[in-house]
Amino acid sequence: MGRDADVVVVGAGPVGTALALDLVRRGRSVRLLEARTTRPPGSRAIGVHPAGLAVLDGLGVADELLAAGRRVRRGRAWGAAGPVGELDLAALPPPYRFVLTVPQPVTEGVLRAALANAAPEALELGARVAGLAQDPDGVTVVGRSGDGAERCWRAAVVVGCDGRDGAVREALRVGRRGGAYPDRFAMADLPEGPELADDEALIALARAGVVEGFPLPGGVRRWVVRVGRDDDVPPEGAPPAGGHGLAGWVAERVARRTGLRPQPELVGGASAFGVERWLADRFAVGRVALAGDAAHVLSPIGGQGMNLGWLDAAALAAAVDAAWEGSEPTGPRIAAALDAVGRQRRRAARRAIARAAGNTALGRPVGPAAAAVRDALLARYLRRPWDASALARFTMGGLA
Numbered sequence: 202m203g204r205d206a207d208v209v210v211v212g213a214g215p216v217g218t219a220l221a222l223d224l225v226r227r228g229r230s231v232r233l234l235e236a237r238t239t240r241p242p243g244s245r246a247i248g249v250h251p252a253g254l255a256v257l258d259g260l261g262v263a264d265e266l267l268a269a270g271r272r273v274r275r276g277r278a279w280g281a282a283g284p285v286g287e288l289d290l291a292a293l294p295p296p297y298r299f300v301l302t303v304p305q306p307v308t309e310g311v312l313r314a315a316l317a318n319a320a321p322e323a324l325e326l327g328a329r330v331a332g333l334a335q336d337p338d339g340v341t342v343v344g345r346s347g348d349g350a351e352r353c354w355r356a357a358v359v360v361g362c363d364g365r366d367g368a369v370r371e372a373l374r375v376g377r378r379g380g381a382y383p384d385r386f387a388m389a390d391l392p393e394g395p396e397l398a399d400d401e402a403l404i405a406l407a408r409a410g411v412v413e414g415f416p417l418p419g420g421v422r423r424w425v426v427r428v429g430r431d432d433d434v435p436p437e438g439a440p441p442a443g444g445h446g447l448a449g450w451v452a453e454r455v456a457r458r459t460g461l462r463p464q465p466e467l468v469g470g471a472s473a474f475g476v477e478r479w480l481a482d483r484f485a486v487g488r489v490a491l492a493g494d495a496a497h498v499l500s501p502i503g504g505q506g507m508n509l510g511w512l513d514a515a516a517l518a519a520a521v522d523a524a525w526e527g528s529e530p531t532g533p534r535i536a537a538a539l540d541a542v543g544r545q546r547r548r549a550a551r552r553a554i555a556r557a558a559g560n561t562a563l564g565r566p567v568g569p570a571a572a573a574v575r576d577a578l579l580a581r582y583l584r585r586p587w588d589a590s591a592l593a594r595f596t597m598g599g600l601a
């Protein structure tokens with residue numbers, strides 16, 4: 202049976218698209234299969250960290266994203282009783298002495314355009330993968346193409362970048378551990394006010410629950426607030442006539458918990474969301490690997506799934522490239538390469554999940570005594586704003 206590509210990548214989210222682009226730039230033929238024909242509305246990821254920027258720079262797209270985003274150079278930490286410290290991101294090692302904020306659809310658009318430029322035929326939209334079968338010579342991926350017809354694709358290597366409930370992990374019969382956190386959050390993109398400098402992010406550990414504020418391109422600040430157990434959050438969508446809906450609710454909670462007064466006017470997305478953690482039991486089986494949310498899901502409150510996924514993609518692309526060196530790789534050579542990368546990336550994901558879990562727990566509501574202890578501990582932890590381990594903890598350091 203002929204081969205459609207050296208590598209089939211399933212899922213054209215930020216991770217699958219970055220992986221496909223990397224492999225193409227290394228000379229591999231790639232088919233990137235994406236079930237959707239249009240992008241979903243809303244923005245999830247905004248934070249692009251130095252390690253993620255380094256991966257994107259290797260793909261030739263960092264400059265375009267840098268031009269589209271905002272640079273956060275300082276993280277202000279407030280406790281229940283006011284400021285407790287800060288992180289000086291300008292003390293990060295060069296070249297990226299900041300965290301870039303840019304809406305996920307923009308990031309995905311830049312990656313897709315670069316892939317279309319490098320390999321116009323690589324992306325197949327409307328291609329939904331349902332299963333796969335491995336044999337000594339390769340992998341057959343089965344599913345449906347955009348017109349609904351049954352289809353199969355043949356490749357030497359397959360990578361599942363198909364997100365949280367990916368079909369590839371299911372097809373491999375690889376289990377996962379994890380579940381939902383008890384926390385819920387609401388976020389809204391509101392006009393930026395004068396209270397914080399335009400390169401500052403705020404993390405306020407209020408007694409009623411954390412409030413986070415990140416500058417976004419276009420004079421916007423994204424506010425994220427933890428929803429309390431008794432809070433009645435308005436539905437997403439257009440606000441009722443004369444009311445401010447979810448944006449107003451978020452603005453009111455920010456004001457109540459921090460004293461800052463963002464305008465309750467929606468200038469971007471607003472949504473409420475729960476948070477989860479998942480870790481696949483294995484990241485590779487034979488000629489098939491998993492990357493991104495298909496392999497691991499972290500709490501976005503202090504965890505950065507897209508950046509972690511790009512680090513997976515970079516490691517996988519390098520391993521696949523090395524397996525091809527000299528001659529067409531055998532099945533055992535590919536399996537050994539993917540297994541080694543999978544083990545290394547799984548260790549990194551465990552560390553990232555643990556960090557994200559700690560940061561999520563830090564933002565939970567507490568009583569006055571616990572708040573005082575938390576403020577004191579945080580002030581101690583942040584006493585040196587340039588401290589390398591604190592900077593690494595909040596900027597995805599040490600996870601490559």
Ligand SMILES: Cc1cc2nc3c(=O)[nH]c(=O)nc-3n(C[C@H](O)[C@H](O)[C@H](O)COP(=O)(O)OP(=O)(O)OC[C@H]3O[C@@H](n4cnc5c(N)ncnc54)[C@H](O)[C@@H]3O)c2cc1C
Pocket residue numbers: 211212213214215216217234235236237244245246247248249305328329330331362363364365367368474492493494495501504505506507508509510
């Ligand atoms: C509120 C929120 C805020 C976040 N903020 C950040 C942040 O600031 N920084 C950060 O790094 N991360 C953040 N994240 C996490 C980030 O959004 C995800 O980790 C990231 O989208 C994962 O990318 P991915 O490519 O692995 O998966 P996805 O983005 O889920 O993409 C998977 C793709 O696979 C496709 N697909 C699924 N099944 C199939 C199939 N059977 N066949 C073909 N295609 C299929 C889907 O249509 C989709 O396009 C946030 C998440 C949330 C919810």
